Amino acid sequence: MAVCLALGLWAAVCLISLSLFWGLALFSLSCLLMYTYLSEQEWLPVDQKAVLVTGSDCGLGHAICKHLDKMGFTVFAGVLNEQGSGAEELRRSCSSRLSVLQMDVTKPEQVKEAHSKVVEKVQDKGLWAVINNAGIFGFPADGELIPMNEYKQCMAVNFFGAVEVTKTFLPLLRRSKGRLVNISSMGAGVPMEKMASYSSTKAALTMFSSVMRQELSKWGVKVAVVQPGAFQTKITGTSDMWEMHEKKILEHLPREVLADYGEDYILTLKHFLAHLLDTASPDFSPLILDVQHALCAKHPAAFYSPGKRAFLWLCMASIFPTGLNDYLWKTNATKARHMPRALSLPNRNKAM
Structure with a gap:
């Protein structure tokens, strides 16, 4: 002001x-x-408006559900496992306005069943917003090393799942002239090493959202994309999952590719993931406040970039020359840079 x-x-x-x-x-x-x-800064009244949030078992989706419930929204928390600890925690800690829905976004029958339950509960009140939050990260590795099934799985959850949910619930949003909020990533606009599978799916989601923003404006539906930086959302999985991914890579790589990269290089990939986690913020509040603004502001933004330097990186990726962006990202990503076996100094000397 x-x-x-x-x-x-x-x-x-x-x-x-x-x-x-x-x-x-x-x-x-x-x-x-x-x-x-x-x-x-103009805010619409909450007035028990109904909101659907996918991927609410843990992490960001879980936190969003709790926050919206405290604000007075009627919350539908879509979860991967309605009997899991995350779902039980939501039932225990939130008001009776919150409903937990079994909703694997890669299974159309579960999405349709969730839609039926939402329609049954909201009736004439309608559904105000859908927050497509469900997503998986996969395992960070050079694009050549990532198995094809991981590319497909990331796309199935992060992109096709969001499209499935959007198409299913859009008739309700059009009637309410509500909001569609898609949780993308800074990686959708900033090329980052070892994130080919994840970033590609988020780039697809961001473009889908932009097209939907244009198409749905005539219906009065507003579409917002949240492109956060690094937050500790548990999307990266556990150490056991990392070991499983390492094993899959080593087992399925062609012999020639494995010889060039070397097993030692592949086993160091988890250090890159650990570095990402170390630099990620444990505080979700900037992200949640942006989601809140997208839901409640009379005139929400089309894009939000919460998180440490997320907005800066996205601006630089759009403005700076490609070579400069690549150099800045490489020097910023990690201090400990490991090279594939065929490119390491001793092997280079042998080749010469």
């Missing part, structure tokens, strides 16, 4: 000191900026 008022005063001074045309132009610009800022 202070910034907008300062712009207004500055424009008023310019109106006096400059020519009438330029003064009026600057004054009009300051008024537009002030109107835009104030419009973004």
Whole structure:
């Protein structure tokens, strides 16, 4: 607000000191900026509006459900396992307005069953918003090393699952002129080594969201994309899962590829993942507040970039030359850089 008022005063001074045309132009610009800022701060009443959140077993989706429940929303928490500890925690800690739904987004029959339960409960009140949060990270590795089934699984959950949920629930959102909020990633716009499978799916989700934003505007439905930086959301899995991924890579790689990369290089990939976790923020509040704004603001933003330097990286990826972006990311990603066996110094010398 202070910034907008300062712009207004500055424009008023310019109106006096400059020519009438330029003064009026600057004054009009300051008024537009002030109107835009104030419009973004207008909030709609919660009024027990109904919201569906996918991927609510743990991590971000779990936290979003709890936050929205405290705000007074009617929450439908889609979970992978309705008998799991995450689902039980939601039932125990949240109000009776929250309902837990069995909802594996890769299974259309479960999505349709969840839709039937939502329609039955909301009736004439309608569904205000869908938050597509369900996602998997996979195992970070060079794109050549990632098994094809992992590419397909990531796409099935992160992209096709979100599309399935969106198409199923859109008739309800169109009637309520509600909100579609898709949780993407900074990786959708910033190329990052060893994240070929994950980032590709999030890039697809971001483009899908942008197209839907244009198409649904005529229905009064607003679409927002959240592109967070690194948060400790448990999406990266456990150490046991990392070992399982390592084993799959080693077992299915062609002999020539394994010889070039070397087993030692593949076994160091988990150090890259550990580095990502070390630099990730445990505080979800910036992310949750952006989701809240996307749901409640009268004029939500089309894109949100919560998290440490997420907005900066996305801007640089759009503006800076490709070579400079690649260099900056490589120097920032990790201090300990391991090279494939065929490119390590001793092997290079032998080849020469």
